[in-house]
Amino acid sequence: KFSLLHKQENAHDNALWACTWGRDTEPADPDDANTEPEEENPFDFDKKEPRPKDFIVTGGLDDLVKVWDVREDNTLKLRHQLKGHALGVVSVAVSSDGQTIASSSLDSSMCLWDARSGDKKHLLTFGPVDLWTVGFSPCNKYVISGLNDGKISMYNVETGKAEQTLDAQNGKYTLSIAYSPDGKYIASGAIDGIITIFDVAAGKVVQTLEGHAMPVRSLCFSPNSQMLLTGSDDGHMKLYDVAHSDVVGTLSGHASWVLCVSFSEDGKHFASSSSDRSVKIWDTSERKCLHTFAEHSDQVWGVRYSPGNDKVASASEDKSLNIYYCPPNALV
Numbered sequence: 001k002f003s004l005l006h007k008q009e010n011a012h013d014n015a016l017w018a019c020t021w022g023r024d025t026e027p028a029d030p031d032d033a034n035t036e037p038e039e040e041n042p043f044d045f046d047k048k049e050p051r052p053k054d055f056i057v058t059g060g061l062d063d064l065v066k067v068w069d070v071r072e073d074n075t076l077k078l079r080h081q082l083k084g085h086a087l088g089v090v091s092v093a094v095s096s097d098g099q100t101i102a103s104s105s106l107d108s109s110m111c112l113w114d115a116r117s118g119d120k121k122h123l124l125t126f127g128p129v130d131l132w133t134v135g136f137s138p139c140n141k142y143v144i145s146g147l148n149d150g151k152i153s154m155y156n157v158e159t160g161k162a163e164q165t166l167d168a169q170n171g172k173y174t175l176s177i178a179y180s181p182d183g184k185y186i187a188s189g190a191i192d193g194i195i196t197i198f199d200v201a202a203g204k205v206v207q208t209l210e211g212h213a214m215p216v217r218s219l220c221f222s223p224n225s226q227m228l229l230t231g232s233d234d235g236h237m238k239l240y241d242v243a244h245s246d247v248v249g250t251l252s253g254h255a256s257w258v259l260c261v262s263f264s265e266d267g268k269h270f271a272s273s274s275s276d277r278s279v280k281i282w283d284t285s286e287r288k289c290l291h292t293f294a295e296h297s298d299q300v301w302g303v304r305y306s307p308g309n310d311k312v313a314s315a316s317e318d319k320s321l322n323i324y325y326c327p328p329n330a331l332v
Contacts, residue, residue, distance in 0.1 A: 002281065002291040003325045005074040005311070011321040012060035015088075019302040019315035022067075022094035022101070022115060024053040054306060055079065055115070056313050057101055058321055059089030065103045067115065074311075074323055080118035084111045091133045095140040100157055102134040102143045110134055110145060112157060122160030133176050138183045146174025146188050152198065166198045168205055176218050180225040185242065187228055189216025195230060197242065207245045211238045218260040222284070223267040231258030231272055239287070249287040253280060260302050265309040266328065273300035279314045279324070286332045295322050 054070045065082040085105035093102045094115065101113040108128055112121040131145045142154045142163065150171015154164040166186065176189035185206070186198045193212035196205055214233035221228055227248070228240040237258055239249040254274035263270045269290070272280045279293040279300055298317035305312055305326075312324045 001325070002293070002327065002330070004293065004295050004322060005325050006076065006323045007295065008068070008076050008321040010319050011058055011068075011076075011315075012062045012064060012066065012319055014061035014319065015298075015301070015317040016058055016060045016315035016319060016321060017088060017090050017301045018059040018092045019313050019321060020057050020092050020094055020304050021306045021313060022055045022057060022098045023096075023307040024055065024098035024115065026097065026099070052307075053098070054308070055098070056321065056323075057092045057094055057103075057115075058302075058315055059092045059103055059105075060319075061088040063087060063089065063105070065089055065092060065101065065111070065113070067101070067118070068321070070323070076321070076323075080113075082111070082113055082118055082120070084113075084120050084123060085109060093135045093143070095136045095157070096138065097140055100136070100140065102136065104131050104134045104145060110143070110155075112143065112160065121157075124155065124160055132174060135177050135179050137179050138181050144177055144179060144186060146177045148173045150174055150188070150190060150196070152177060152186055152188055164203065166200070166203060166205075168196045168198075171196060175215055178220045178228070180221040180242070181223055182225040184225065185221070187219050187221065189219045189230060189232075191215045193232060193234070195219065195228070195240075197228070197245075207242075209240060209245055211240070211247055211250075212236070217258065220261055220263055220270075222263050223265060227267075227284075229261050229263060229270055231261040233257040235274075237261060237272060239284075251282060251287055251289075253289050253292075254278065257299075259300060260304075262304045262312075264305045264326075264328065265307060268328070269305075269326065269330070271303045271305055271312045271326070273303035273314055275299035277316075279303050279312065279322075281312070281326050281330070283330075283332045288332045290330050290332060291326070293322070293324055295324075296320065
């Protein structure tokens with residue numbers, strides 16, 4: 001059954017604008033002060049691998065980035081409160097190994113943080129209102145950000161230095177970006193509704209998609225990198241076949257702007273959030289809505305599927321962070 005597992009009221013002192021999941025797959029360092037050593041049981045012959053630790057990162061209008069550990073019972077424990085931005089945090093991303101967090105802010109800065117220690121690794125500053133969304137490359141070596149002239153910049157996570165710029169040629173303000181899981185493509189959605197797909201190795205635009213007439217606030221690739229899902233202020237979502245740049249589906253159901261979209265890890269489902277205050281779960285192949293959550297009292301800026309395929313987190317203007325159970329085998 002689809003259900004609300006946990007609601008973290010007042011997760012920030014002001015509106016939440018972004019959320020994402022992280023999964024720490026590395027075994028914890030025994031010298032890490034935050035972990036208590038477990039008692040060794042000499043008779044435990046089927047000692048299990050350490051369970052991956054899931055966490056959620058949120059960004060808000062209060063200029064803070066917060067890192068929340070997800071407990072066994074799905075309640076949240078605040079791990080870090082990261083201070084480094086001077087204005088609201090509009091985008092957060094976590095590397096796939098769960099080690100590094102990137103955040104971007106209305107103050108035109110990007111911060112890279114160590115997820116475990118909470119230490120700031122790099123602070124990158126840009127021109128006024130220059131960047132909006134951040135994301136990691138699948139290899140975790142680069143963090144990408146879209147700029148206000150339609151360019152995409154790639155920064156080295158270790159050095160914090162720009163290494164490559166992809167130019168959409170007279171592109172408009174980039175509101176959303178996504179890196180394909182196979183590492184080949186970067187897609188960007190602009191304020192004029194145009195979607196650009198770049199070939200990363202070639203460093204050039206391979207496709208321009210004109211499916212939306214209004215800003216594209218969110219987009220993401222399917223796990224097999226073959227489809228691109230977009231959400232727009234026009235209230236619609238579109239699914240594109242990346243290889244042929246065809247629209248394979250248009251999905252309607254939200255009463256207002258679609259603010260965020262996210263695929264499940266197996267690609268069978270995706271989630272969407274909207275300024276109509278709802279979160280919807282969709283069946284990818286049938287292109288139908290499976291469930292609508294109406295647990296927020298204001299617009300829902302962020303929605304993300306968990307790495308484990310069965311949970312979704314949402315972040316809202318109402319200051320709350322919600323976690324839902326979404327059965328991975330749900331059918332229309």
